[in-house]
Amino acid sequence: MQLWIANKNYSSWSMRPWLVLKAFDLPFEEVMIEFSAEPSAGEFKQKVLAANPNGKVPVLIDQAQMVWDSLAICEYLAEKYPQLALWPKDAALRARARCIAAEMHSSFMALRSQCGMNIRAHLDELGAKRWALDDGLRKDVARIEQIWAERPSSDSFLCGEFSIADAFYAPVVTRFKTYGLPVSASSQQYMQLMLEHPAVREWIDGALQESARVEYLEAHL
Numbered sequence: 001m002q003l004w005i006a007n008k009n010y011s012s013w014s015m016r017p018w019l020v021l022k023a024f025d026l027p028f029e030e031v032m033i034e035f036s037a038e039p040s041a042g043e044f045k046q047k048v049l050a051a052n053p054n055g056k057v058p059v060l061i062d063q064a065q066m067v068w069d070s071l072a073i074c075e076y077l078a079e080k081y082p083q084l085a086l087w088p089k090d091a092a093l094r095a096r097a098r099c100i101a102a103e104m105h106s107s108f109m110a111l112r113s114q115c116g117m118n119i120r121a122h123l124d125e126l127g128a129k130r131w132a133l134d135d136g137l138r139k140d141v142a143r144i145e146q147i148w149a150e151r152p153s154s155d156s157f158l159c160g161e162f163s164i165a166d167a168f169y170a171p172v173v174t175r176f177k178t179y180g181l182p183v184s185a186s187s188q189q190y191m192q193l194m195l196e197h198p199a200v201r202e203w204i205d206g207a208l209q210e211s212a213r214v215e216y217l218e219a220h221l
């Protein structure tokens with residue numbers, strides 16, 4: 001399998017299936033397509049369109065099968081490796097994991113727009129300003145904290161063991177850190193657990209090693 005992704009510093013949707021592949025030790029080749037200087041244009045778009053008419057990453061290519069969209073890729077992997085608990089084995093936990101991954105996939109627009117992923121940046125001051133001014137941002141964070149607080153125990157992942165649900169919230173963890181958002185001790189404990197996960201650490205290390213700076217994705221401009 002190949003997973004086409006964009007810059008690890010910025011591409012939150014790429015991070016999610018990449019973490020699932022890594023966390024479950026699935027065999028894949030990473031294909032990095034760096035964002036171009038202009039949004040929705042340039043070499044990035046041309047290269048992605050060669051595989052995916054939707055023009056976005058992530059894209060999974062498994063021989064003749066092309067799967068686009070982060071959640072669809074994770075579902076495809078869960079079906080391809082049914083022996084592994086990409087979704088929790090317990091039906092109730094699995095239903096919950098699917099709900100919270102779907103909620104992440106379809107919601108939290110204020111967080112996404114006000115706090116774009118930028119792993120190597122430290123934007124506490126900007127985060128504090130946006131926190132003070134943006135009611136939508138505070139509501140998104142409150143809902144995420146509620147979801148995290150409902151995990152089975154304070155030292156567990158969202159639905160027990162690490163699953164697709166956690167992969168979906170990983171870019172939220174890095175955003176909370178980048179922007180220094182004021183979250184509870186319980187949320188900080190979950191963030192710490194995530195930041196210590198080997199797959200999450202590997203992605204973050206990769207982001208820190210990147211040198212490309214894409215101006216339109218630098219949130220503080």
Ligand SMILES: N[C@@H](CCC(=O)N[C@@H](CS)C(=O)NCC(=O)O)C(=O)O
Pocket residue numbers: 006010011012013014039040041055056057058068069070071105
């Ligand atoms: N809902 C899609 C979103 C994919 C997406 O927006 N990817 C971004 C990168 S993080 C992208 O390719 N942006 C380039 C563009 O829109 O031109 C998913 O879950 O995969």
